[in-house]
Amino acid sequence: MKTRPILTVDVVLFTVAQGRLRLALLKRKRAPFEGRLALIGGYVHPEDDRDATGAALRLLADKAGLTGVFVEQLMTFSGADRDPRGWSASIAYYALVPEKDLAASPAASDLALVAPDDLPALPFDHDRIIAAALERLRGKSAYSSLPAFLLPPRFTLPQLKATYETVMGTPLNDSAFRRKIMDLGIIEPVPEAKSPATAAQRRPAQYYRLKRRALTAFDSTV
Amino acid sequence: MKTRPILTVDVVLFTVAQGRLRLALLKRKRAPFEGRLALIGGYVHPEDDRDATGAALRLLADKAGLTGVFVEQLMTFSGADRDPRGWSASIAYYALVPEKDLAASPAASDLALVAPDDLPALPFDHDRIIAAALERLRGKSAYSSLPAFLLPPRFTLPQLKATYETVMGTPLNDSAFRRKIMDLGIIEPVPEAKSPATAAQRRPAQYYRLKRRALTAFDSTV
């Protein structure tokens, strides 16, 4: 048999930090493009990985020190020219992680958090992968609970609204947002749980959480 | 280096025939599952294929005798268990083709046209791939011109409406359909072109066509 194509996985890891949507890049430790910032990626390990999603989760654990992250397959980028090593296919994923989880990771210091507008020049076709991930994240956020995965397990509606606004880049109407999010039926109030009141935020807010289904990583068909 | 995973491409080829949505399956000519009906698929050929989309188009040309088909990447199915040959990844595509093109293909007699409700037992995880393709086709049809690729280059609005209804499986409101399709701005009337009137269809209908952009195969990011 002739040599098979290279098969890799790349993960676009999103978070919201300092009020902006950012993605985590990592300095490559090996050739090609050693030392350059790039997406979190690596080879599929057929012995270790149950499937490509498993490979994505392993990469997030090994290289970013993260477990229990939301990941979803984006699409596969392939071709003869995208990798100097030869014909390759990269199964791309995007992942959403709360800022605190990132900060608490043992690998936090390795990660460069950059806003999509401030991307450096990236190796391979990682700029195309990021563009596709952004488009998917924004498109899907409009009618799903996606941005909630950028928040801690318990969050208030004002926090959730702010996260949607950060992801989408547009301000939202308050009452319309509440109506829509409740109609979607994807979150539920946490009984008896209100956010602490502070000097700045007088009235406490009700805590909500995503309704039970995969709070952990999962792979959806859409 | 350890052995690399198997990389294949599979295509879910849709058409509308006898008023129903159908997909084309092909008898496998090689092991594993020789002689069984399955999706149109095969190995990626790094020497021949520019990228995975190129491989999908090559497979459609070689195995189904079709060129100029609309194809779009669906997602990639991977894992240790889906193929008896070992850890594999299949980059799945779906394709839309007018019934007449299929009938005119030299390979027409090789293709089995089956409705999604009447699928035989399929090898690999082809049932999952088909389920995902159906969900994508239906989901995306609601707000795009996708179903138009199931029709000839020139079509009437009643034909287009019937195709949407066949794909979605639900009846549509006539005037709302016209409004929406015109608002989307994806089709335009063919000047001076009306369908012939018949005994059954007294009044001729205006022909429309998709507005110029990729009428040929293309690969979109969403």
Place this chain on the structure above:
DNA sequence: ACAATAGTGTCTGTTAGACACTATGCC
């Protein structure tokens, strides 16, 4: 009482569905 944010109720403009209506061709 007041400041500050959380949360609700209501008005209004836009849009999608229902459906009656008109238009065009062949017999």
Place this chain on the structure above:
DNA sequence: GGCATAGTGTCTAACAGACACTATTGT
């Protein structure tokens, strides 16, 4: 003129944005 399908106009109900209003806390 009648029939069959193409295509349009209009009424209405559902929904999203705007925004004023009430609610709840700490000082």
